[in-house]
Amino acid sequence: MTSTLRLLSALLAGTAAIAATPALAADPIKIGVVTPLSGTYAGIGQQVRWGLELAATEVNAAGGIMGRPVELSFEDEEANPSVAVQKAEKLFQVNKVDFLTGTVNSGSTLAVGQLAERAGKLIATTVSFADSITADKCSPNVFRVNARAGQQSAALASWLAKEKPQAKVFYLGPDYEMGRSTVAAFRSNVDRVGGSSLGEVFAPLDSKDYTQYFGQIRATRPQVLYTSVAGTDTVRLFTQLQEFGLLGNITVLGASGTVTAQNIGAIGKAADGFVTGVGYSAEIATPENKRFVEAFKAAAKTDPDLYGADSYGLIFAYKAAVEKAGSTDTDKVREALRGLTWKTPQGEKTLRAGDHQAEQTMYVVRVAGGQFKIVSEIPGPDAIGADTCTKF
Secondary structure (H helix, E strand, O other): OOHHHHHHHHHHHHHHHHHHOOOOOOOOEEEEEEEOOOOOOHHHHHHHHHHHHHHHHHHHHOOOEOOEOEEEEEEEOOOOHHHHHHHHHHHHHOOOOOEEEOOOOHHHHHHHHHHHHHHOOOEEEOOOOOHHHHOOOOOOOEEEOOOOHHHHHHHHHHHHHHHOOOOEEEEEEEOOHHHHHHHHHHHHHHHHOOOEEEEEEEEOOOOOOOHHHHHHHHHHOOOEEEEOOOOHHHHHHHHHHHHOOOOOOOEEEEOOOOOOOOOHHHHHHHHOOOEEEEOOOOOOOOHHHHHHHHHHHHHHOOOOOHHHHHHHHHHHHHHHHHHHHOOOOHHHHHHHHOOOEEEEOOEEEEEOOOOOEEEOOEEEEEEEOOEEEEEEEEOHHHHOOOOOOOOO
């Protein structure tokens, strides 16, 4: 083949490759991500990032949103509400993002939600558990695509009623909005199914010593310890519970984010027997979830947890809403999100129009031999609870 023919062949091959890739407009749709990339909750923020990046890559490869590529801009909120507000302000005012997500700390979600209202922008959390976010502190500009504390607790209490009837429970939560909300939600469900609540304590974030609470726990002689600590705090709590011999006599239950793919390796055998109520598990045996897990592991070299899965699903909810609205305009997208049903790795979800809370199937998962195993499930309508938002 002559050099001229070789050049022509190469040009034709390049043209064919370009034609096979959907053409995207130069003007991107900008999504801001304010999430912890350092500190106690850095592992959670990393899953958020992986999930969002995987979804954005897939959406862009398929032609973007209305022909426009998705562009993600990340800022480290350090799981600190005041820092989160500063970073969100930057993304809204300087980066001119169309939409914002990523907040982990429930206090951060509430604070950034207020900022979003003032800025005329929309946000969605894929992580925060506090019931108040879609209840008494709800906002017309805030959506939640993950399961709130009440949904997790409804699933877990259903399992508890069958496995440990009339259980005696003690509670240990982190001392901020999420911790108090998760404890309150599970405590009300324990009372509902006939258990008894013996006491509760709340520890500061990034606590180094949980043993100071062990005397109070021992004195009440609980059968069950419920906790909603997360991230590296979980590693310290479980390690100390094991070292002081409490795990042999107590069943530990907890919130969705207490033991995850990110910290289970560091917890080790102390995590065995732990039970939680979750909106996602990598063990969900559907073709859609199997495909997602494979893609996630190929990109991140680890299993997805609920934070990665819910963050991944959010991009597709936003895509569906923008396409339905025919615009990224705040008012139009808000209306398109309200009542939206879309597909996610864990199945269909619906954003309830009244309070902007996602309804979804809930699962009970037990850790055995360092692996997460689904032991029961509860339908979405049975877990979601009443709509108590009255602000819009």
